[in-house]
Each structure stands twice: as C-alpha cells, then as structure tokens.
Amino acid sequence: GAVVSQHPSWVICKSGTSVKIECRSLDFQATTMFWYRQFPKQSLMLMATSNEGSKATYEQGVEKDKFLINHASLTLSTLTVTSAHPEDSSFYICSARDPRGEKLFFGSGTQLSVL
Amino acid sequence: DAKTTQPPSMDCAEGRAANLPCNHSTISGNEYVYWYRQIHSQGPQYIIHGLKNNETNEMASLIITEDRKSSTLILPHATLRDTAVYYCIVKLDSGYALNFGKGTSLLVTP
Numbered sequence: 001g002a003v004v005s006q007h008p009s010w011v012i013c014k015s016g017t018s019v020k021i022e023c024r025s026l027d028f029q030a031t032t033m034f035w036y037r038q039f040p041k042q043s044l045m046l047m048a049t050s051n052e053g054s055k056a057t058y059e060q061g062v063e064k065d066k067f068l069i070n071h072a073s074l075t076l077s078t079l080t081v082t083s084a085h086p087e088d089s090s091f092y093i094c095s096a097r098d099p100r101g102e103k104l105f106f107g108s109g110t111q112l113s114v115l
Numbered sequence: 116d117a118k119t120t121q122p123p124s125m126d127c128a129e130g131r132a133a134n135l136p137c138n139h140s141t142i143s144g145n146e147y148v149y150w151y152r153q154i155h156s157q158g159p160q161y162i163i164h165g166l167k168n169n170e171t172n173e174m175a176s177l178i179i180t181e182d183r184k185s186s187t188l189i190l191p192h193a194t195l196r197d198t199a200v201y202y203c204i205v206k207l208d209s210g211y212a213l214n215f216g217k218g219t220s221l222l223v224t225p
Binding site for chain 1: 147151153156157158159160161164202212213214215216217218
C-alpha cells in the first residue's frame with residue numbers, strides 16, 4: 001500500500017524553540033495532506049489541511065501563526081511548531097490521500113516533548 | 116459527516132473472531148463507512164471501507180446492514196498484534212479529512 005513517511009519520530013526541545021516536522025508521500029503525489037494532534041488517551045484531532053501551492057486551512061481554535069504549515073511540493077508537507085511551550089507537547093500525525101484510491105494513509109507520528 | 120457510536124472497549128480471545136460494531140443511523144446515501152485502527156504510539160492504519168455491499172480483504176471483513184444504519188468489522192482470527200483502538204468513520208469522500216471519534220479499544224488476550 002501507499003506509504004507516508006513522517007520525520008522525526010520523536011523530538012525533545014526547550015521551551016521557546018521551534019520544531020519542524022516533515023511528512024512525505026513516498027510513492028504517490030498528494031495535493032492535500034492533513035495534520036492531526038493527539039493528546040494522551042484522547043482521539044486524533046484535526047489541526048489543519050495542507051494544500052500544495054496554497055495556504056493551509058486551519059481548524060477552529062488552532063493558531064496559524066504558531067503552527068506553520070508549508071506544502072511546497074506534491075510529496076512534502078511540513079509543520080513547524082513555533083516558540084514551543086510545554087502545553088504543545090503532543091503526538092503529531094500527518095496523513096495524505098492516495099489519488100489512486102479512496103483511502104487516507106497516515107505517517108507514523110511524531111512525539112513532541114517540550115521541556 | 117454522520118456521527119458514529121462504538122462501544123468504548125471489547126475483549127477477544129486470541130484465535131477467535133473479533134466482531135466490532137458501529138452504529139451510524141444518520142448516514143446519508145453517498146457516505147462511505149471507513150475503518151481504521153491505531154496501535155499504541157503509531158499512526159492510524161487503514162483496514163477497510165465500504166458503501167453498501169459487504170467487503171472483505173486480507174485484514175478483515177466489513178458487514179453493512181441493508182438499511183446502512185450500522186456495520187460490523189470482523190477480524191476472523193484475532194492475534195495479540197490486533198490489540199488496538201478501532202475507529203469507525205463515516206464520510207463522503209476520501210478527499211476530505213477523517214474525523215475521529217473515541218473508537219473501540221480492543222484487547223486480544225492469550
């Protein structure tokens with residue numbers, strides 16, 4: 001099946017620093033990718049929709065200036081958590097639609113811990 | 116997207132069939148039923164999806180009632196590696212994001 005690669009799988013950073021997470025579709029082109037966040041023992045929450053070549057669409061309550069999304073190519077979307085704080089510690093997951101079928105595929109997730 | 120209701124947790128003995136129910140009584144005619152699962156600390160994994168007919172693949176079977184108001188995911192021979200949270204999601208088209216509910220936490224025991 002289609003593969004979505006997410007990197008890094010975990011990151012620890014100091015409060016106030018920025019962290020970039022990459023999401024790549026390895027064997028298909030994805031015009032749209034989605035970013036989710038998951039807190040412990042909770043379900044996935046959609047943060048934003050990333051569109052290749054245009055601005056991302058953010059869900060209500062998600063700060064666009066804090067969570068910068070760039071989708072510069074058909075195989076890469078990045079999420080940058082700017083000026084991270086401990087409350088941003090979470091599991092971040094990306095997904096992309098394989099245009100060859102009606103499925104969304106997910107990356108393996110990034111565990112962010114902000115000290 | 117239509118709302119789904121799933122039991123919060125289920126147990127299943129290894130080697131037995133796991134039958135996970137999902138209610139989606141407000142589903143519309145052109146909405147698909149998708150099943151994903153999430154093993155601890157990993158991204159969700161696609162299992163199966165269907166519109167009206169029952170579906171089967173190498174992972175599972177999906178049984179959709181005739182009125183489409185409910186469905187059952189069947190793992191025919193559950194293994195310990197099938198322990199995960201299973202999400203039933205109803206949506207129009209894969210072009211849109213999946214909205215995850217709380218899912219069913221399946222525990223497969225030896």
